[in-house]
Amino acid sequence: MPAASRPLASDPLVALADRCVQCGLCLPVCPTYGREGMEAESPRGRIALARAWALDTIEPGPLGDAHLDHCLGCGNCEAVCPAGVEYDALLVSARGRQRERRGASLLQKALEGLVVRPRLLGALVGLYRRTRSLLPHRLQLLPAPPALASDGMLPLRDATAAQPATSTPSAALFVGCIADSYEGPARDALTRLCAAAGIQLVMPDAQTCCGALHAHAGNLDGAARLAACNREAFAGHAQVLTLASGCHKALAGAIDGETVDALSLLDARSDELTFRSRPERVALHLPCTQRNASGSVPALRRLLARIPELTVIEIDAGFGCCGAAGNQMLIDPVRAGEYRQPLLDQLATSGATRLLSANIGCRLHLGNGTMLPVQHPLEFLAERLATPDAADPAHGRPGASSAR
Template structure:
């Protein structure tokens, strides 16, 4: 198998001191999705760390097979949660992907980078692309592309299958005042894709916070959080995006988000980029669960099973936020979804690149929600992936149920 080149600058910067904290004890193995799927050490956290150590020290050569083992990792960070040595696996993996990034990427990798750097990181371009997609959906073009095989040939079949109908575009004001006496003021992070696919949920969050006495700022200069760029091994673009967001949220003490994938990366801005120092980054469910409410919710009736995204459980270390919020709403029967210690298979864009494994990881989640009316999750990517599995329960963000209990319909488009 031919030897592949490494990025020598990234190799020199690879954090061997972090990787060397791994003692290869194997306590992480039962928690790793790819190890559970394959039983292969090469598809385990300690196997990947050993590979990266060998590459960084010049003891191993990079091959296509080795790069594939790194690409297969979901970056769910379940290994971090159980590691007795507190090995920062996510940071090691990001650095390793930077070191092993191909000098001449495949067409698939070029397409991914074009999407990240050409669209996600540029709100106006992304808005234009989403307008075209809304038009295409109205004409039924995605379905036609799937039926004719065009989507499969372009590698877009999973994306077009799991992407929901886009809601109307939401136009945001810079400030939304509290109803009645102001109890506090927060800023809302919109995200890149989520500001289009989850616009109605973001609007519900603003309306709900206003109803409960909180003013909401929506800084117009905000951009993509940069998580997908960082996890793909990029260095400069995540730094640029972090700087733009730090400038946009200047003066904000509390930043609310609805996507734990974004929130986990925002929360790491101080450590990764020396930005956002002193800013409290809070998922909307946690903020609402802990907040004083200026009104009382009405009762709802039904069973809710709560899915814990990996970014909530393993990165933010706050998997219980959604259940804590829902338990404050009278009438709901709330329980955690069985198997919450395992990834659902979404993992950012991983489900697009590994659809068969992603479906296998999703199946037990869908089965565990069979007796529920709602399946609640706090990450949009997980929500799209779970909904595409055809669960009997309706997939919702916890904020949707809270807004319903308070009779909040959202804000003006």
């Protein structure tokens, strides 16, 4: 029955599902439908499945659960939907009910518990750093973590300490969970870039995981607790910056202030930044969450275009998603690897000397499949940042060329 002729539903999930007009415009942009070619592996199919479960018209079972589990949560469908279906909200709600019915795996529960215990997580990452080379290849699920400290790291102010009055613009920085151990170089780069742009960073100590990992696994209570914790941690901050595009949407829904992708902020103040030329060919991966959640793709392209002689190759082969999908690269590494492989093949033939990607999960997933350096774009931008006494007026002008 067409959505327009259906009766209004009192069930919120059914109400979300009933907005779907079954036009099928989501199918061409859905990674899982592109890989499988099955209606049940499409957004339209999953919407119908979740609605049928909610109305008790079909019995839940392992096959239907698998179709829901396979969704990568990329948001491509929501971006193109002419009816404005809130697919992410529907997916989270459906997985919440699914979890109530069947529970969660031990691995999922372990990951959820680990990311909210930063000391334990940091200790395990440190152990992994020291022993990774000794592990069999099948257990090397993540790239080697970076060194504990970055040379020349500029300290971030503790937002909880009393600070002198200043007219310098400031922004709070959201760190995240696994990013705390893996994104030290990116935080170093952001601090240097913000200093050059006249922005002072603060980093509240009481912040925690964004909760996206919990929400997309159906742990709605856990996600709500983390959201409340971050709301309190960032209270009073008008602007909060994200480094990982995968955390952006969850954090934006949790805090009262404005959530801004760090790349967008730097782009808005790019007249304060001058970059040295770099005759290099770099590959750029644009994560699903950067395209569909943080919206910083245009800003990133403009920033890279300010580096003279740089050639940027955007890699986009395959199904529209690298397959990392939060923790799916750990839960189902074989399937995740199949989504990643076309991108790695394109990277290998691109002639690029490094790969840039703005989401921590994508970088970990892609970095574990290539020998090329994989960086946050901010790291590369900071490398090319010109000091005032060495600036060449021409170096700040747009000069990068792009190729696909």
